[in-house]
Each structure stands twice: as structure tokens, then as C-alpha cells.
Amino acid sequence: MPESSAIRDLGAFVAATTLDDIPPEVRHQARRTLLNFVAGALGAASDPTVAAAARVLGECTGRATVIGRGDRLEPMAASFVNAVASNLLDYDDTHLATVIHPGAPVAPPALALAETRALGGADLVLATALGVEVACRIGLSVSPEHYDRGWHITATCGVFGSAAASARLLGLDAEGVAHAIGIAASASSGLVENLASAAKNVGVGNAARNGLLAARLAAEGYAAAPTALEGRLGWARASGRPMDLEVLTGELGSRWELARNTYKPYPCGIVMHSVVDAGLALRAGLRDPLREVVDVEVAGDALLLARGDRAVTDERDARVSIHHCAAAALLWGAAGVREFGRERVMDAAVRTMRSRVRVALDASQPRGAARMTVRLAGGEVLETTVVHPKGSEAVPLSDAELEAKLRELAAYGGARCEPDAVIEAVWGLERAPSVAPLTALVAGR
Template identity: 35%
Template sequence: MSEQRHRPPNPSEPIASFVSTLSFEEIPEDAVRLAERCFVDTVGVTLAGAQTGAGAAAAAIADLGETTVLGRDESASMSDAALANGTAGHGLDFDDVSWGMDGHPSVALVAPALAVGERLDATGRELVTAFVAGFETECAIAAPISPSHYGRGWHPTSTFGVFGAAAVAASLLECSAEETRHALHIAASMASGLKRNFGSMTKPLHAGHAVRSGLTAARLADEGFTADSAAIAGDDGFWDLYAGEEGVDPTAGHELGSEWAILTEGVHVKKYPCCYFTHTSIANVIDLVTEHGIDPESVASIAVHAAGGAVDALAHDDPNTGLEAKFSMPYTVAYGVVTRRVDLAAFEDEHVDDPAVQAVRERVTLELNSDLHYDSHESRLRLETTDGTVYEQVRENPPGIHENPLSIPELRAKYEMCAERALSETDVEASWAALESLREQSSTRELLAHL
């Protein structure tokens, strides 16, 4: 490109050095604990996702092999298990979120960690170390082009997740710094995922594809495969091509190993199995109708005012399927009004046309609040009843944010709700105990025996 501009330095050098040298002992205790919580949550939602549409289909096409497919009786090749587990992990849209990479960080990290970890029989400490290396990598790649990257139409869970998956695999494979650099540059040619496919099975496939591609990139690099040294930051590299209208910010990012994105940017654990941009509004309306005893039949209208990210992502005002309903503000808010909860059952296809929910859905509108930052969680809600009474309520954040996380009993309840769809009561209990104390586990294979 002939245009001269101020570019950020090539990130692959510091990332590769960080990933290839990071040890468990260097990771802050709070980051270790958070990584363990992320494993718990991600494995749980993967077990549930493996039983439904996208996860089951991804497992069905897998070739037989020796790598565990979570929640299934079959084993598969490493690559196919990575695809299946990554897809299942995002299949219910119940996996965690971080604005550090504008998407779902853990689904692209846990699946490759377990796949490679099983092959090598890694310890829990090695899994945690690889996870943190991947998380920091995702955020380092994302920072210079977020959130405009999302606004342009890309799905960051996949486009940044592929780099995280490559870093996880490179860490566990003990790739050198040079091999890790090549893995990241190979991954740059594998990044994909369109927001246009939100509300379909292809959205969770994005996560599975990122896992498989990142794993492939690292394994190739481990075998001596090479890529262009400026594939991320150079002219017509990843950042150039995937940035939005705001371009590449050369000042964005953090110093790897000194600052920890997993702690500063944090991880938000979902309470509801749907798009995160609906969560504050769901909690907001449930609180309001419960406090004031408002019956669904008495709702005349509900106006939800939310940020640009919500308006962009929530494209299905009148959903026809459970997958579309996950990306519908009118549906999720209406379901909350009618049932006072939003759970896995809310997104089963047969429930989407529930007459009571549909009656309220038709009275809910989503409106842009241009005063809010694009990624803001805030929900401003105006509810008017049939007798003309108006209730207005503002809620800044959803339940389970990094600064106010779900309690251990709440996290365990979510894990059990998900895991019991695939495991026996004994294995639910055993797997919870092992994951919750992941750093103490000596064998990935023993851990996976319960999953």
C-alpha cells in the first residue's frame, strides 16, 4: 500500500516470546483462579452444547480417533475433536465473554487445551498456563482493531480466537519462539467468521473452525512449516484487512507479562444462554416486573434502549427458531416477562412460538442509544402498562460480570444444569471437583475420563 501511516510494531515477536517462555509460577494467583473458573464454565456449556443441533452435527462428521469428544461416546481424530468441541462449546451461546477481545475468549482456548493436553497427558498446571497464554494472545491481537472490527461485520470469537487457539497449542507443544511466531502467522490466513451468520448453526461453527485452525497452525509450525513474518502487522496483513473504519490504533494493547488482560479486561460468565447484548435488559425487565408485580397481560409496550453493539448483533426481532431467538431482544425480554427467567428451555424451537411470549414480544422494541459506547452493557428500559402507568429503569451491567462474578454456588448450579444433560450424576460431581481444582490435577486423560 502506498499510503504512509504510523503502524504498531509487529506483535508476533513479543507474543511468541511470551507464549514460549510463560511458566505457571509467573501467572498471578487471581489469573490462575479465573482460568480454572473459565475451564469449569466452558466444559459445562460444551457438554450441554454437544447434545444439540450444531454440536451433534459437528460430532457426527468426525472421523474416529483417540481424542475425546466431550459429552459423546465416540472419540475422534484430534482435528475433528477440536472442531466438534469448539462448535459444541459455542452451540448454546452460553459461554463466557470478554471485551478484551470483543467476543467469547474461552471456547477457543479450552477445546485445543484439552485436545493437545490429552495427547501429551498434560498436567492441570500446564493446561492453565496454556489457557492464559492464549487469552493474552487473543487480547493482544484484538486491541489495535477493536471494536471497529466487530462493527465491520467480523465475528471476533473466531477471528481472534484462532490466534488464541494457536498459542494454546504452541504452549503445550513447547514450541520455540520462532515456531510460535510462524504458528501465529499461519493462523492469520485462517481467520474467518461473519456476523451475517449469527442466529444459525454456522455461528458456533465459527468457534469450532477457529479451534481446529489454530491447532493446525501450531502443529504445522511445530513441524517446521513457515509463514510471512509480517502477516499480522504488515501492509495488507491481518490488521490492515480486518480493521474497521477507524483503522489500526498503534497505541492500543498491553505489555505482555507485566499487565494481564485476563485481570484488567476480565471475563464475564453468562447467566443466560443467549447473546450477551441481551443480558442486562433481561435482568432489568425481570427485576422490574417482579418488583412491581406486573402481569404479562398488562404490558402495553416495552422500549429497550441499548448500545450500538446490541443493535448490530440482535438482528431477529421476530425469530422463527431457537437459534434466531438467541439474537432477539424482543423475544428474550418477552420471555423474561412471562416466565421471570431465561434458561436453556427458552431456546428450544418448540417454545419460540409460545402464545404468551409472542403476545409480549410484539410489544417490545429495541432502540439505539447513541450516547452509549458501542460495547456498553447498559440497558434503559421503559415499560408502559395497559392502564397507562409508566415504569422506567436503568441497569448498567448484567449479572456475572468480571467485577461482580457469579458466586461459587451459582457457577456450580450452572455447571450442573449443563453437565447433567450429558453425564451421570457421579461424573457431574467428579468432573466439577476436578475442574474446580484444575491446577492440582496430574493427568488430562484422567480428567477427561469423567467427561
């Protein structure tokens, strides 16, 4: 390998960093990422989509826990199912600068390896931190063009995070980690076009599963080109733009992208969160929304419109629909998993309310912002603009809110589970000599 290359620099970082090198508040973000991952997976555990994934991958039996389902599968298979589950309800964590949801691709392989190789909770926290960091830094180095071209960045960059976390837990040296990341470059995939279909979840599941495979093959001596990422015919250029190597590795070990991870308060597309908050704010001034509201205009930038201006035919559409986000918040004053579940999405009242929502372009709105204007039957007009929605970097979810989210999801998913014990186990991971107590608590049966 040459002296320096993108995968070599990342490999050295991943192989050398210890938990003590990571500031306490950044480590806490790794635990929050794990808590949010477990919450999402518990919430979707009984969903038919997850059940189908568990059937298809179920031929690969093994010793890694599938959250909330009691199955024990080979680690790659378990990683796929857990990643699909934790991503399914669109209730992920989000690194807003890249719009990567890093928990779903990174945490499942880390958990599966920590469990099956009898590693400690501190190993799991460290590997999660490093995997998230690698995924987000690679994503940032090609943003925003990468996503804008149609690459579902959670999947395309998640595979690097999975490879890095897995390589660390397999004990690879710097060169081994580098090869794992370089092999993962030949397994990077996922499309924005598929976002409103189950193919999205397959991309995220494959990121978790194929990153782990890359690391295991690297552990067996499989190699990649040193320039797999930044080379002339490498990942970054093939997928649309050269990497910014300064962004990729600048202040590595001192600037932590993981510190900027956020956690969704609503189970829908992250750019729709301002719409939800605007709807909830205006709801406070209404007594009977279905009768009072005549017309709703939601204005935002081109990204909001590109992602969210769609007809709703099922709950997948609802989770990326400006119309449903606005209608649910205005109608019910709530936007949790129930409001994005099939029954409520198909409800007659919310259909009517959705039909009153119009979407308008306002290029002056900053990314992630939304202005909502509601006209009432009596002629009154209510208006609010949300720039920093709840759960954003400016208004982060508190630990208590994250715990409440896990409780909500555990109840929604229906797996047998003591939410408070799960929460305690995750917060205490750095002191846990084994992850077995945690996996037992989330196995669900």
C-alpha cells in the first residue's frame, strides 16, 4: 500500500483508537445511537416486512440475536434483519450534514459480532462510534452531490461503517481495516429512487450485511486497491464526484461527526420534521380541525418538495409525505408510530385532511425548514415557520425523550421486553463485561 490513501488513513484511525481517546460526550452519542437502534428494531419486530426478511435469511441459523423475534441467526443474516427492522419505520438517527442514518447499517453487525465473539459492552460502544464516524466522514467527503445524484447515502456509506466497526471487533490491524473498507467500496449501493419501497430497506440491510462480509474476508487476507475510494476508477468518481480528502480525514480523532448525530422524534423522513412541528404548533389553536381547516399550504425548499410531495397509497408513502405529516399533526396533534401505522394512514378523516394540503416552493427557506399556512372556515389564517425542528442539532432530543421513544416502540412492536431494563443495559454498556445481558433483554421471547 502507498504511504497514505483514504482507506489507509481510515484504517489506521480505526485500528488505533481506544475508548479513552473518545471524549465522554461523544461516547454518550454512541450509546444514544445504540439505544435508538434497539428502539427502532423493537418497534418493527412484528412487522410483516421484517418477518419476511427473517424467513428468507432464516436458513442461516447461528448465534446472533434478531431483536424482538427470538431468532438466532448467523451474524450476517442477523445483521440484515436487524438493519431492516431498525430502519423500517423511518424512526432512525440522522447525521444531518449528510442525511446518513448511521445506526441501522453500523449497529447490527457490531452487536452481532460482540455477541457471538463474547466481547464486552465497551467494545460494542467503541466499534459503533468508529463505524458511525467512518460512514459519516466518507459521506461528508462526497456531499451533497452524492445523495443528489440518487445514491441513498445511508446504504452507500453505511457499508463502510459496517466494515469499519466489524473490522475493529475482529481485531484487524490498520492494514486489515483498510482492506475491509476498500472491499466495502465494491459493495456500496442503494438508490433514492427506491426510497418509497421495501427495496430501500434491502439497501440498508445489505449495507450492514455486506460490510460485515468485507471485514471477515479482509480478516482472511482479502485485499482491496489502496485507492479504492479516491482512485481514478474508484468509488467516489464512479459514483459522481471526487472525494474531498481534507473533509474525509481532517482532524480525525479530534473532530467527531458522531457528536452531530441526532435522533428522530417522529417516524418519518427527516426533512418532513419541520412540517410536523409546524402542524403541532398550529394544532394548539384549533378545536375541531377536520371542520375548521379549509386549506393548508406547506412551503419549503426544493429538497423538501422533492422528497415529500407525493400521493399516499400506503404507510410507506405516508412516512415520506408532506401531506400526511401535516394532516396527522393538525388532525390528531400527534405524529408517533400509531399516526404512521397502516390503520391511521388509511383513516377517512386523515385522507380528507391530506386532500386539503398543498405544497409550494419557497427557495428562500433554509434546508430542513418549513412554513405552514392554514386557512380556516371562518376566514382566519394561521401561520408558523419552523427552521430547527425538534430532534435537530439545535434542539436535540434529551436522554429522557429518547428513553420515552424506546418505551413507545417496545410497546408498539409487541415483543416481550422490559423497556426500562433495556435502557439501563444500554446506558451501562461501557461497564458491561459482556453484551449477553443486553441481547437477552432485546431478544423478545
